[in-house]
Amino acid sequence: MRYEKRSSPPAPVLGLRENAAQFTLLVAVNALVGGMVGQQQTVLPLLADSEFGLTGYTFIFTYVAAFGITKAIANYFAGTCSDRYGRKPVLLVGWLFALPVPLMLIAAPNWGWVVAANVLLGINQGLTWSTTVVMKIDLVGPARRGLAMGLNEAAGYGAVAVSSLLAGYLAEHYGLRPAPFLLGLAYAALALLLSGGFVRETRDYARLEAAHHTPRTDGLHDHLHAELTDRQVALHTSLKEPALSSASHAGLVNNLNFGLSWGLFPLLFATADLSIAQIGLLFALYPGVWGAGQLITGGLSDRIGRKHLITGGMVIQAGALTVIAASDGFAGWAVGAVLLGCGTAMVYPTLLAVIGDVAHPIWRGRAVGVYRVWRDLGYAVGAILGGVVADLMGLHAAVWAAAAVSAAAALLVAVRMYETHPRQPVLRPPSRLAPDAS
Template sequence: MNPLPHKTTADQRIELGLRQNAAQFTLLVVVNALVGGMLGQERTVLPLLGERVFGIRAYTAGLSFILVFGVAKAATNYFAGTWSDRFGRKPVLVAGWLVAVPVPLLLIWAPSWSWVIVANVLLGISQGLTWSTTVVMKIDLVGPARRGLAMGLNEAAGYGAVAVTALATGYLAESYGLRPAPFLLGIAFAALGLGLSTLAVRETREYARLEAATHVARADGRHDHLHSELTNREVFTQTSLREPALSSACQAGLVNNLNDGLAWGLFPILFAAAGLSVGKIGLLAALYPAVWGVGQLVTGALSDRWGRKWMIAAGMWLQAIALGLIAYVDTFAIWAVAAVLLGAGTAMVYPTLLAAIGDVAHPAWRARAVGTYRLWRDGGFAVGALLAGIVADALGIRAAIWTVAALTAISGLIVALRMYETHHRPATTAQEKATNG
């Protein structure tokens, strides 16, 4: 059977499926890699910059750049979903890149820590607009059958670029100093991302409209109450609180980024206190997102076969074990093993949570549900920065890591008890045949 056709306003036929939209999907993977690179320029260098250049000693103050980043990104995620439904995906993506352009320049020229804070507000806004939109656009293109694989590819590109950039900036900082060399990469990423998004990326909102028009209710009756006509308030309430799978995903996403904020802000300081060189700190800072990024190529596709729920719960528990190991030991080799485990656990969780949101949310309000989920998920950066900073100031860095490890284990338990399996695979339907590209 031929894929489902649909005519856009420009009288062009569109089809759902990964194979049918391979060129545009690949372009969006590249764009999201550049989005990840903008984040990766800070992972190794910025905590050290705060301590060594600006003399930031209190952990809470040092983590302030992550706190404002998390608040800005979380809020922007929500509006990105609403705006992409109202104005289209591409304008939101381009706007995000425009906001990103000044970020590396501010980090290079910053005469005080307040400039760094402003740069991270802009980075958070930019990441909320660009990353959220690339997620929604890929979900639009592929249809329901290979959603997990699509999210795995998206997140692998983004966090693989975070890892490569964190490693590169570590070596640049060791060879040429903390500024300006590491942030020159950010200037290149912003220029490329803005150019590709403006000139080559196409609008995908019509693909979501096609899927909505051909949407087939689940045979088991799940989601029947989640009809297509929901207000913004109803979408927020269902996603955040009422719908068991959606709300379980939101809390797991928040806790996942809570421990990522901890890793971003405190791990480099912990490793430096143990006497590691900037190059080795950069290697450890890169190892975790590298495994996270590459692992999602496998875990996203596996969740299409095995289901979402237990992949998420097991990933949270593996992260908790890894964090406990980092808090317990003080040698480079064991820290490297723990970083691999932390990356593997995060890889199990990250694309699977997004795929679960896509499973449950109706195509007509899916972009808003993704925005709401990402509001809670990236709010974890702010919660993690505040919680980790307060505990570290009071009891030390290792106590902060133990605290976050416990919260991560509890989050996995909530998923196990409250979430149902969202990925329903009945006998192959005509729609699935049509969309399975």
């Protein structure tokens, strides 16, 4: 009897083109992650008012705060577990948490069910979105990291926009429940199929990059060696390392604006007697421009650097919120939403690229997790700040407050962050980062 030698799997090679199939699959999975959020953003504030009779803004925003806090905690565990146990198991567990969410929203007899569903959604988002980010960074290596993050975030937030529009259409024609939430059920089922059957583990790509890692020649990262403890990674990403920590704080303000918009914008737009479809369109403009813009800004940061895009984007966000706060009708709000999307597109993928630039491949998953803890706490901070200010001073005052916070964040980045984009290629052919290339 003749035995054939089983061929071993091909050695990992870093690069976007070299890993195009897996990268594209992960982009599709991340679009489904974003769709889970988009299915509810237009509908839940209206559901709170029409079916549950909630009028206090702070109480209505509890579901956004619950989502943000839970997602922030899940991000930390996503980063730690993906470094320790691998990326794919974390991704699969995250999607299991998504399955009950649309069913709970459809059946919810009171607002507590909605809050509980958003706790599960926060776990889902933290585990799945963090993991797809880390997996894409693993695959592409340092040369096109900004482009990779732009494609990732464009898919996620483009799906938020499309799902917001679809949910608004379904709600207007078929009612607030159950039709809009059937989208989420379909997204979760498809994502489980793709993640379980077709996504491959990427941790070996990070190990490969670590084996060829070249530190900066200017000495800025000499203190960031490979063997950092979880506590050291958290301290550097949160407070000590100037680029990592200022990125974390800017990320918090970005999602403060998103959390505020999620809970407050539909209520603000409803003061002008707009239809559900018009409110859905206005809300979709922000993540739609944000998502599409990242197709440009991610790659642009690979060419011109990170810092100026982040600083300029924060300034534009502050201006956009000023326009929204000063407006009372569809036209002004539409202009402000487009500007807010442009500013966020400049910042969002670029902040992730900063984390990838600075963090060592061995602890990069943990650094991404800690950064996303800070960033996604912004949902809760925005919801609470927006709710309290809106209750005390009105909806427009809450948007003015967010504009002031965004301007302060721009100043912090301008003063504290240094340029993190590598000035020369770190990893290049002919070895193409294959093992034993020498």
